Amino acid sequence: MLTLSDPDTFNSVVYSIVRQIPEGQVSTFGQIASMMTPTEDIPEEDFKKLAPKWVGDAMNITPPGKGIPWQRVINGQGKISLRDEQGGKRQRRLLEEEGVVFNAKDAVDFHEFGWAGPSLEWLRTHQLNAPRPFIKKPNPDDGPQQLSLF
DNA sequence: CGTTTGACTACGC
DNA sequence: CGCGTAGCCAAAC
DSSP: OOOTTSHHHHHHHHHHHHTTSOTTOBEEHHHHHTTOOOOTTSOHHHHHHHHHHHHHHHHHTOOTTSOOOGGGEEOTTSSOOOOSHHHHHHHHHHHHHTTOOBOTTSOBOHHHHBOOOSOHHHHHHTTOOOOOOOBOOOOGGGSSOOOOBO
């Protein structure tokens, strides 16, 4: 069983997930966190609140040169979370070089660039949950609103 | 040493 | 819809 309360273990799981994000797509801290299940030593409700922040912490100390596409992880608003201005510009540049587009609000449209998550096969072999899906924007022309996956 | 501060989010006002 | 807070914890002040 994974001991996700151990930061090193938690981070290694995060990195393994981030490595799956394809070029030109983005994930979020919350989406990555949603794939993980808390171990018994932490209440689930606490984990749900804290895991996204821990994912952010993991991104903050991403080991360089190991092929971890850290730039593809942004916040739930579709925006870059780096506080450091230089770092933020660098991340945006890296994403734009991959073809990711930022709108006028400096946000990425998940419906266009959001990652649907790893394959079910990969998730199963790594004992991870399917990620919380993005909610599709209801199109007024589509009649009654309905929630659909991605 | 005590305090502040984070690549976050969900939730309650 | 905006704003503050809780949740854990290590590192920097």
